[in-house]
Amino acid sequence: LAEKKPTVVFVLGGPGSGKGTQCANIVEHFGYTHLSAGDLLRAEIKSGSENGTMIQNMIKEGKIVPSEVTIKLLQRAIEESGNEKFLIDGFPRNEENRAAFEAVTGIEPSVVLFFDCPEEEMERRLLSRNEGRVDDNIETIRKRFRVFLESSIPVVEYYESKGKVRKIDAARPVGEVFESVKAVFTPKSE
Ligand code: UP5
């Protein structure tokens, strides 16, 4: 018997483009469960898991954690949530992540939100965030930007070719960005 697949929206965009900020707003208005892959990985480090040191080193270098680790965390969070609508924030980050998630879960995103923001603005935001993240220093930020361009943009292009990308100008104030986000989630009436 076919099990009902959850509805998934991938939320993509460069480091500091505002994925987490906008997801919090979407949750409040549209009843999704927010799953940030980065937050799940940071929680895994804190929990003292056997993968913790490996994950910590990858994040410090701005590198992409092996997909089986991230996918397991996402799958567990989906199962434990009790919801059937998810924002998956900051994943998939490369083509291998994308293909593996689809193969393992059988889930394809209904829509892909893409927060488009210039590097100078993202850099400003990350350097003034002050949440003690080990990757919010200028050396790691430059590495994160490079990985985003080389590995994550191809994922956005893949979904563009499938007509699933909703590109949003993320360089504006939070409230203005959310107005554009809302339009994506609000069904159009004739
Ligand atoms: N801010 C937000 N919106 C603003 C606006 N419109 N105007 C002005 N300021 C705005 O925002 C960043 C900062 O900017 C905040 O201070 C915010 O107040 C302000 P935020 O909403 O946090 O942006 P976000 O896009 O979520 O930035 P984040 O740093 O979380 O993005 P990353 O993609 O870099 O981080 P993530 O946590 O997803 O991944 C971290 C690392 O984990 C990766 O580099 C990688 O090493 C690893 N990872 C994997 O290996 N695999 C995965 O699948 C996921 C992560």
Ligand code: MG
């Ligand atoms: Mg984030």
